[in-house]
Amino acid sequence: MPAGQAALSQDWLRGESGLAIAPMSAPWPDRCVKCNAPAEGYRLKQSLYWHPAWLYVLILPGVLVYAVVALVIRKSYVGHVGLCPSHRSRRRWILGAGAFLAISSVASCSAGFGSNPGVSLGLGVFGGIAGMVIVQVATFAVRPKKITEAYAWLKCGKAFVASLPAASIPSTAQVPAPGIPYGSGHPAEPPDGMPG
Numbered sequence: 078m079p080a081g082q083a084a085l086s087q088d089w090l091r092g093e094s095g096l097a098i099a100p101m102s103a104p105w106p107d108r109c110v111k112c113n114a115p116a117e118g119y120r121l122k123q124s125l126y127w128h129p130a131w132l133y134v135l136i137l138p139g140v141l142v143y144a145v146v147a148l149v150i151r152k153s154y155v156g157h158v159g160l161c162p163s164h165r166s167r168r169r170w171i172l173g174a175g176a177f178l179a180i181s182s183v184a185s186c187s188a189g190f191g192s193n194p195g196v197s198l199g200l201g202v203f204g205g206i207a208g209m210v211i212v213q214v215a216t217f218a219v220r221p222k223k224i225t226e227a228y229a230w231l232k233c234g235k236a237f238v239a240s241l242p243a244a245s246i247p248s249t250a251q252v253p254a255p256g257i258p259y260g261s262g263h264p265a266e267p268p269d270g271m272p273g
């Protein structure tokens with residue numbers, strides 16, 4: 078058995094699409110989501126949301142319509158994500174750098190506004206947006222590709238996903254694998270395969 082595999086919860090699976098499949102009730106393995114090193118008990122709480130891609134069509138009639146419908150039908154998954162000390166500090170560093178870029182851009186924009194308004198405003202807006210994007214990206218250690226009532230398909234680091242047992246069932250199967258708790262009802266989606 079590969080080292081590390083025994084330490085992982087068997088409830089987690091590796092999907093054919095290279096995504097980690099997390100059952101809603103399964104605890105996060107004590108492993109870094111990026112590099113699979115020991116997380117040493119550290120967990121980062123992340124509330125993730127997902128809705129089907131077709132919902133974006135509703136932006137055409139109006140953003141408010143889209144926002145309201147998305148709020149109603151979106152699915153959520155709360156992950157307590159493991160991170161190793163190295164990726165913890167890297168994440169903190171990137172968050173700090175993004176925040177510094179955003180704040181310093183706005184500050185230097187207002188400072189230089191009198192002498193050169195056009196350039197100051199352009200650099201201020203560009204730096205402010207870039208900083209906020211960096212913060213937004215670094216905030217989330219994992220990204221959901223699909224969420225149902227029972228499972229979340231998560232884009233995680235390759236080493237972490239590779240350490241999970243493969244889901245070896247056909248995508249049309251009703252249950253994911255022996256021993257995986259799946260409730261008594263009929264699943265809305267099969268647990269394996271590429272999310273829609």
Ligand SMILES: [Zn+2]
Nearest residue numbers: 109112161164
């Ligand atoms: Zn790591």
